[in-house]
Amino acid sequence: MIWLILILMALVTFSFRYALFSGYLRLDISPGQKRFLAFSAPCVLTAMAAPIVIMPGGELSSTILNPYLLCGLLAIGLILVTRHMLLTVIISLAVFALATQVL
């Protein structure tokens, strides 16, 4: 199953990378399609991150004192202030590790 997943993923990523390099396909993307595609990565990444942070373990948290939500908000604040991805991830993870011990 894992092997199948990996091979399909490889085919999908390669197809998107190669599609416009292929001489056979007379594909060309319009400015409108480009604008639509520009939303793809931010939207799908948010759609994956939001449930992890807002409903850890698969259900809505009843308290705001949950490390996932608090550290998720911390990460948003940190990246806005520092604009530094790695720093944001390291600090947020460290605080998360501490918070899961304390809360």
Added chain:
Amino acid sequence: MAKISDTLKVKPSGTCIGSALRAATLDIMPLAVAVFPWGILCGSLALQSGLSPIQAQFMSLVVFAGAAQLAALGLISGGSGNLAAIVGSTAVVSARHLLYSAVFRPDVLALSLRWRLALAFLLTDEMFAVTSAHKLRTGCFSPLYALTAGLTFYIVWNAATLTGILLGSLFTGIEHLGFDFAIAVTFIAMVVPAVNTRPMLIAVLISGLLAVMFQLLQVQQGLLLASLIGMSVGYLLSRNREV
């Protein structure tokens, strides 16, 4: 975006002589260093998601797409890892490569099949960034530069993954540190800087909110639906704003 439109104006020439090899290696190196921790994360999270060390390395060798790999690992370990959801999310995360290949397309079409396959396989955010900057600087697209930058990045990414696999199998038990949160916080750090217009803000908020709702209601393919609805709303809003 300004960079992309500038790049499009440069005429393809193809004949670039010079120290493309060294320039490409030097230019991609800072980006390769910055991605190293994510490679480590990818390698060790792969093990914790139930992949064997061989499978974890194989993933970086053939998929070679950090965000797509982390997304898939999140789905596999979360148990919601049905094949359609994983392939679907890989497709949406990878769709941005169409943007990059559209920019290089006029330069690349004249090359042999072997070159086009190699450059497509090595096309990443980072390779695109340095190669289009190089093209802007020199006025021509150098396939050798693109290949060197891409290959350097590929080697570093796989070395980082291997490091993660070795660390991951040395320290068992780091799964208590909430590795689903590690993925979430990585995505937050990637998305927030990209949110620079109101349509983008509304698009990601809708995607996030719908993703939570769909998961609560256990909607099939909720992740894809949430992403596509957010993208569509952002697209419609941006159409009203510009042009």
